[in-house]
Structure formats: structure tokens, C-alpha cells
Amino acid sequence: MLFYYGRVSTSEQNLEQQRREAAELGCERSYFDEGVSGYHIAPVERKGWKAVLAGIREGDTLYVRWLDRISRRYDELHATMGELMGKGVKVVCTMNGMEFDGLTDDPMKKAVRDAVLAFMAAQGEADYKNRREMQTRGIAIAKQEGRYRGKPKTIDDAQVKAWKAEHGATIKATADYFGISVSSVKRACAE
Numbered sequence: 001m002l003f004y005y006g007r008v009s010t011s012e013q014n015l016e017q018q019r020r021e022a023a024e025l026g027c028e029r030s031y032f033d034e035g036v037s038g039y040h041i042a043p044v045e046r047k048g049w050k051a052v053l054a055g056i057r058e059g060d061t062l063y064v065r066w067l068d069r070i071s072r073r074y075d076e077l078h079a080t081m082g083e084l085m086g087k088g089v090k091v092v093c094t095m096n097g098m099e100f101d102g103l104t105d106d107p108m109k110k111a112v113r114d115a116v117l118a119f120m121a122a123q124g125e126a127d128y129k130n131r132r133e134m135q136t137r138g139i140a141i142a143k144q145e146g147r148y149r150g151k152p153k154t155i156d157d158a159q160v161k162a163w164k165a166e167h168g169a170t171i172k173a174t175a176d177y178f179g180i181s182v183s184s185v186k187r188a189c190a191e
Contacts, residue, residue, distance in 0.1 A: 001028050001029065001055075001056075001057070001060045001061075002025060002026060002027040002028055002029070002060070002061050002063065003027060003028075003029045003030070003031070003052055003055070003056055003060055003061065003062045003063065004018070004021070004022035004025065004027040004029070004030040004031070004062070004063045004064070005030075005031050005032070005048060005049065005052050005062060005063075005064050005069060005070065006018030006019065006021075006022065006030070006031075006032045006033075006048075006064070006065065006069060007032065007033045007034075007036055007038060007046070007048070007049075007069045007070075008033075008034055008035070008036075009035070009036065009037050009038060010035055010181075010183065012181050012183075013034075015032050015034055018032065018065055018069075019032070021063075021065065021094055022063070025063055025094070027063060029051075029052075029055055031048035031049070031051045031052050032048050033046045033047060033048040033049060035182065037072075038068055038069065038070070038071055038072040038073075038124075038128075039071075039072040039073060039125075039128050042071070042073075042076055043070055043071050043076060043080050049070070053083075056084070056087065056089055057087070057088075057089075058087055058088035058089070058102075058103070059088060059089075059103065060089050060090075061089070061090045061091075061092060062084065062089055062090070062091045062092070063091075063092050063094055064091065064092075064093060064094070065093070065094050065095055066093050066094075066095050067081070067091075067093060067117075067120050067121065067124060068124040068127075068128075071121075071124070072124045072125055072127075072128045073124075073125055074121045074122050074124070074125045077117075077120075077121040077124060077125075078117065078118065078121050081100065081117050081121070084100075084102055085100065085102035085113075086102065087102060088102045088103045089102045090102060090103065098116070100113050100116075100117060101113065154180070155178060155180055155184065155188065157187070157188035158188075160174060160178055160180075160184075160185060160188040160189070161188050161189050163177065163178075164185065164189060171185045171186060171189070
């Protein structure tokens, strides 16, 4: 059976490309997590990923855009891929066609597979940390030079917070009502 797993980190990002890719590949089962960090939220804590694990069996193929869709943390990705390999699943990255075959018995193929997996897992975490660090440095420099003011607010936090409380609304319903992102509502309610 062909599975597809897709994930985007924020609700502002779009899963449409991954959904189309799953359909084009002819995947019988496709699962997605939206607005879920690949660094801060473990795969086993995500609804879509749990569904993948509940259904995938030996001989099945799992397509992902890139391994970082599963996790951006080295230890989590390494353990998760080990679990998939142990189940006899083939994982295929659609961005570059790399395949990780859990059914191979050939010791050399296993060694190469595991070495590439280790490298890709380390690269995913390093990439995440590097981007965060560079962003933080860039903001600090811009603030020192008086060039950074942050994104101007388009909503009144107090109004959002009050409307949500008055209507007993969910964060999503509040975001829809004001035409803003879920993360904007969360920030407004946190202050």
C-alpha cells in the first residue's frame, strides 16, 4: 500500500502542494499535520503521524517530501526511521528520489542506508538551528541599527482577547472571525 505523510509548521503555510503530490503518486492513504513544528512537536504527538503508524505495514511504501517532514530532531528522526525500517517499510523522499528500504537483507545496503539516514537527520536539525540563529542575529543587528521595528500590528490584541472570551470561541473561530492567523490570536490572548 502507498502512504503519504505531509506536514507544515505554521497555519500560514499551505499543504496543497503536498496534497497534490500524494494524489499524483496514487497514494491510497494520505495523512497531514498542519501548523505543527517538526522540531518542537514529536512525531508520536501528531494526529497525522499517529494515523500513519497505525496503518502502515511490512512491504508498504511511505512517501514524504523530505525526511524533515517527519522530524527535524536528530534523535527523533533516527528512532522513527529505525521503527519504520524495523517494520519493513520503504520510505521515499519525493524531492530527490532517495529510498530507504526496510526490507533489504544486504548488509552493505543497510550500512549505506543507515549512514545516509544519520547524515540527513543531523542535517535537518542543524539546518533548523542555523536558520533560527541567523534570524535572531539579523534581528538583533537591525534593532541595534534602528532598522527593525517588527511587523506592524493589524489588530487590537485587547479586542481579539475580549471577543474570544465574550463568545467562548475557539482560537480557530476567533482567527476566522477577525481574518487573522491562529498564531496572531494566540499572541493576542497571551498578552
